[in-house]
Amino acid sequence: MQTLSINGQDQVVDVPEDMPLLWVLRDVLGLTGTKYGCGIAQCGVCTVHLDGKAVRSCVLPVSNAVGHQITTIEAIGQTPVGQAVQSAWLAHEVVQCGYCQSGQIMAAVALLQTHPEADDQQIVNGMSGNMCRCATYTRIRAAIKSVSKA
Ligand code: FES
Ligand code: FES
Numbered sequence: 542m543q544t545l546s547i548n549g550q551d552q553v554v555d556v557p558e559d560m561p562l563l564w565v566l567r568d569v570l571g572l573t574g575t576k577y578g579c580g581i582a583q584c585g586v587c588t589v590h591l592d593g594k595a596v597r598s599c600v601l602p603v604s605n606a607v608g609h610q611i612t613t614i615e616a617i618g619q620t621p622v623g624q625a626v627q628s629a630w631l632a633h634e635v636v637q638c639g640y641c642q643s644g645q646i647m648a649a650v651a652l653l654q655t656h657p658e659a660d661d662q663q664i665v666n667g668m669s670g671n672m673c674r675c676a677t678y679t680r681i682r683a684a685i686k687s688v689s690k691a
Contacts, residue, residue, distance in 0.1 A: 542555050545607060545611060547611045547613065548616035561598060562598040562611070563587045563599045564603075565603050575614060580600075581600065584644075588647040589611060591606060595648050617647060626646055626653065626688055629685070629688050633687070635680040638675050640674070641674070648668055649681070652685065658690045660689075
């Protein structure tokens, strides 16, 4: 048994300790907003927050998440930065197919929480691990820039 703190609530799950957190979120707890892409920490669609930092849940063993605050796309809008980023995403009509976007938003929020005044280069660097097959990168950067206090 593992006890996880997810979106402010404790969840007890009976899973192998090396099961990736992504599997637990999606298949055990039904939190399907976090997506599966590459499975090898290369695309960013599975990004969630662990104590506010962006992590790739496809390669994070669930046992490594015990004792940490896990936040997923389902709850990120409850934080001021998360709310601002989601509003900016709508204002800039960022989304195309949408598949990568929960990971993009989680990465953007983590970036802006660390760098509230992120400049263009910090935005490029901070988002470089998140792929978008629809190439929405220009709109993603514009949306983040609109939230940045730089
Ligand atoms: S599915 Fe995790 S980084 Fe691609
Ligand atoms: S919006 Fe389609 S993959 Fe990014």
